[in-house]
Amino acid sequence: MAATEISVLSEQFTKIKELELMPEKGLKEEEKDEVCREKDHQSPSELEAACTSGAPQDSVLEEEVEPVPATSEESEKHILTLQTVHFTSEAVELQDMSLLSIQQQDGVQVVVQQAGPGLLWLEEGPRQSLQQYVAISIQQELYSLQEMEMLQFHAVEENVMVASEDSKLAVSLAESAGLIKEGQEKNQLAERTKEPLSFVETMSGDERSDEIVLTISNLNGEEQEDQPTAGQADVEKAKSTKNQRKTKGAKRTFHCDVCMFTSSRMSSFNRHMKTHTNEKPHLCHLCLKTFRTVTLLRNHVNTHTGTRPYKCNDCNMAFVTSGELVRHRRYKHTHEKPFKCSMCKYASVEASKLKRHVRSHTGERPFQCCQCSYASRDTYKLKRHMRTHSGVHMRNLHAYSAAELKCRYCSAVFHERYALIQHQKTHKNEKRFKCEHCSYACKQERHMTAHIRTHTGEKPFTCLSCNKCFRQKQLLNVHFRKYHDANFIPTVYRCCKCGKGFSRWSNMHRHSEKCGSGEAKSAASGKGRRTRKRKQTILREAMKGQKEAAKGWKEAANGDEAAAEEASIPKREQFPGEMLPGACGETTARVKEDVDEGVTCEMLLNMMDK
DNA sequence: GTTGAAAGCGCCCTCTGCTGGCATAGA
DNA sequence: ATCTATGCCAGCAGAGGGCGCTTTCAAC
Numbered sequence: 001m002a003a004t005e006i007s008v009l010s011e012q013f014t015k016i017k018e019l020e021l022m023p024e025k026g027l028k029e030e031e032k033d034e035v036c037r038e039k040d041h042q043s044p045s046e047l048e049a050a051c052t053s054g055a056p057q058d059s060v061l062e063e064e065v066e067p068v069p070a071t072s073e074e075s076e077k078h079i080l081t082l083q084t085v086h087f088t089s090e091a092v093e094l095q096d097m098s099l100l101s102i103q104q105q106d107g108v109q110v111v112v113q114q115a116g117p118g119l120l121w122l123e124e125g126p127r128q129s130l131q132q133y134v135a136i137s138i139q140q141e142l143y144s145l146q147e148m149e150m151l152q153f154h155a156v157e158e159n160v161m162v163a164s165e166d167s168k169l170a171v172s173l174a175e176s177a178g179l180i181k182e183g184q185e186k187n188q189l190a191e192r193t194k195e196p197l198s199f200v201e202t203m204s205g206d207e208r209s210d211e212i213v214l215t216i217s218n219l220n221g222e223e224q225e226d227q228p229t230a231g232q233a234d235v236e237k238a239k240s241t242k243n244q245r246k247t248k249g250a251k252r253t254f255h256c257d258v259c260m261f262t263s264s265r266m267s268s269f270n271r272h273m274k275t276h277t278n279e280k281p282h283l284c285h286l287c288l289k290t291f292r293t294v295t296l297l298r299n300h301v302n303t304h305t306g307t308r309p310y311k312c313n314d315c316n317m318a319f320v321t322s323g324e325l326v327r328h329r330r331y332k333h334t335h336e337k338p339f340k341c342s343m344c345k346y347a348s349v350e351a352s353k354l355k356r357h358v359r360s361h362t363g364e365r366p367f368q369c370c371q372c373s374y375a376s377r378d379t380y381k382l383k384r385h386m387r388t389h390s391g392v393h394m395r396n397l398h399a400y401s402a403a404e405l406k407c408r409y410c411s412a413v414f415h416e417r418y419a420l421i422q423h424q425k426t427h428k429n430e431k432r433f434k435c436e437h438c439s440y441a442c443k444q445e446r447h448m449t450a451h452i453r454t455h456t457g458e459k460p461f462t463c464l465s466c467n468k469c470f471r472q473k474q475l476l477n478v479h480f481r482k483y484h485d486a487n488f489i490p491t492v493y494r495c496c497k498c499g500k501g502f503s504r505w506s507n508m509h510r511h512s513e514k515c516g517s518g519e520a521k522s523a524a525s526g527k528g529r530r531t532r533k534r535k536q537t538i539l540r541e542a543m544k545g546q547k548e549a550a551k552g553w554k555e556a557a558n559g560d561e562a563a564a565e566e567a568s569i570p571k572r573e574q575f576p577g578e579m580l581p582g583a584c585g586e587t588t589a590r591v592k593e594d595v596d597e598g599v600t601c602e603m604l605l606n607m608m609d610k
Numbered sequence: 611g612t613t614g615a616a617a618g619c620g621c622c623c624t625c626t627g628c629t630g631g632c633a634t635a636g637a
Numbered sequence: 638a639t640c641t642a643t644g645c646c647a648g649c650a651g652a653g654g655g656c657g658c659t660t661t662c663a664a665c
Contacts, residue, residue: 295613296659303658317656322614324656331655346653352618353653360652374650380621381650388649454641611665618660626651633645 282297283290286304291297299320302308308318310325314333319325330336330349337347339354343361348354356378359365365375367382376382 291659294611299658319656320658323616324658326615328656348653349655350617352620353655355618357653377651379619380623381652383621385650451641613663613665615663616661619658621657622655624652624654626653628650629648631646633643635641635643637639637641 282294284297284300284304286301289300291300302320308320310320310322311318312325312328312333314329317325317328317332319328327349337349339349339351340347341354341357341361343358346354346357348357359377365377367377367379368375369382369385371386374382374385376385
């Protein structure tokens with residue numbers, strides 16, 4: 001067993017104990033003793049110093065446990081090193097953590113919380129002890145969070161109490177579990193994990209030591225090999241390969257069986273193998289996120305502090321990492337685009353952008369909407385698309401239609417309007433609609449439909465009030481408002497020189513260019529002055545009636561037909577061409593300024609285009 | 611063990627094109 | 638006054654730019 005060391009990281013970087021794998025037989029008795037001796041080296045005062053010399057909020061011990069040179073083909077033990085971490089209560093409460101379980105036992109409230117990948121701790125309530133807060137670093141691949149529920153923690157607690165009496169003690173986890181709840185939990189755990197229960201040993205060099213070492217191994221090593229957890233299998237497999245390679249010739253090559261990685265250097269191989277574990281011993285004290293190396297942690301902390309050491313010489317931008325600066329310079333200054341598309345001239349600064357671009361060639365849409373048939377080529381578009389799943393939008397586009405929705409261009413049939421629209425886009429083309437009777441062509445079918453009517457003479461839009469027919473819906477709308485809507489106030493363009501009103505801007509403009517003769521000014525201004533006071537009186541009455549009409553519109557739209565009728569507004573179904581209240585209101589607003597100037601509706605109609 | 615470069619993932623933004631509703635210029 | 642064809646606008650989606658941050662890995 002390799003030596004352990006305790007240190008305190010500077011700059012308030014916090015490090016939590018890690019887990020190492022260890023072959024069972026590699027952990028011989030003398031090595032266990034060595035572990036204990038190493039632990040024993042940490043005197044209570046040293047520990048206390050280590051625990052109080054860091055940040056005031058969370059001083060933490062640091063320890064390394066080197067893997068023991070192993071003989072393969074043997075079941076393995078896993079060492080959990082538990083440490084006291086002096087998190088203050090405030091610090092604990094401030095963290096955003098998920099509560100795993102709470103249990104009252106013997107008047108002691110035990111709270112087990114998850115503080116991020118691989119970090120758990122146990123908090124005891126009323127009792128004040130060295131194990132007030134115990135941090136446990138554990139690989140989730142080896143022991144899922146579910147497996148680390150109260151059963152194990154009771155075992156831990158039991159060990160702690162016993163350890164105070166005896167510095168070295170082996171306790172079966174199964175036995176420990178039995179002390180708390182016999183049988184059922186044990187069986188459930190075993191069944192849930194599909195593994196034999198583990199054997200737990202605890203080693204504590206000093207009664208007052210904060211540190212406890214748990215060695216957890218399976219009771220049946222062969223079964224463990226047969227039924228390892230997924231992550232455990234990977235690591236063990238890789239380790240096995242590693243060991244096999246080591247016995248070969250002088251020029252050794254280490255192959256990772258988890259991935260394609262190979263290396264001729266043991267150190268590189270070991271470093272790589274750590275990427276297959278969750279070994280992240282460096283903890284950010286600000287957000288409790290963990291990292292594999294100090295450098296990664298430093299970069300991360302810079303994101304908290306706003307430190308941006310890499311500054312661009314060509315602009316004022318600054319970045320946390322050198323890579324960000326390089327990328328920025330490519331985007332903004334050098335315009336270097338190393339990633340080129342083999343199918344077109346597109347080139348990008350980043351490989352991910354090229355990958356995204358290639359999907360526009362392949363048509364790949366990996367991001368499927370869970371609520372409709374839409375699929376996007378990148379995550380952002382799917383996220384943006386999800387905004388459209390509001391209630392209005394859903395009824396309009398994604399409601400199931402019992403009736404078949406047929407494609408305009410082929411025989412395809414859909415029951416969702418959105419799917420139909422997306423399908424029909426595949427038929428899209430430039431001016432694909434060509435008239436059979438003349439040379440007319442257009443891009444939109446609706447334009448062709450309207451055009452065809454000029455050949456057929458069809459006039460499908462009929463006014464329900466006078467039976468007059470029209471070829472276009474908007475013509476019917478205009479007709480109805482003008483002749484059958486008592487509250488309709490037409491848009492008026494008035495000459496800024498004489499005040500004369502026109503129904504069209506072009507007519508007013510034509511007039512305005514000629515306007516300016518004394519005759520025109522005189523007639524307009526004289527008329528205005530003489531009648532202004534009377535107009536304003538009439539106007540007030542008109543506005544009052546208009547407000548009542550608007551109210552009737554609103555209530556009619558809400559289904560209150562009686563109110564609509566009272567306001568002399570036709571029922572909604574009587575409005576041809578789906579005339580909407582909004583259209584009237586819009587017109588009303590548009591002419592309000594004109595009305596305020598003293599022009600009545602009646603006058604406007606009379607004055608227009610004269 | 612540390613470092614820096616490169617790669618990767620994710621997010622947000624803008625620009626652009628298409629479509630349907632509606633308005634309107636010109637005939 | 639009416640009709641035809643087209644323009645404007647808003648909503649949506651496609652494509653790409655730019656950056657924040659993390660992870661990986663070779664070199665030292």
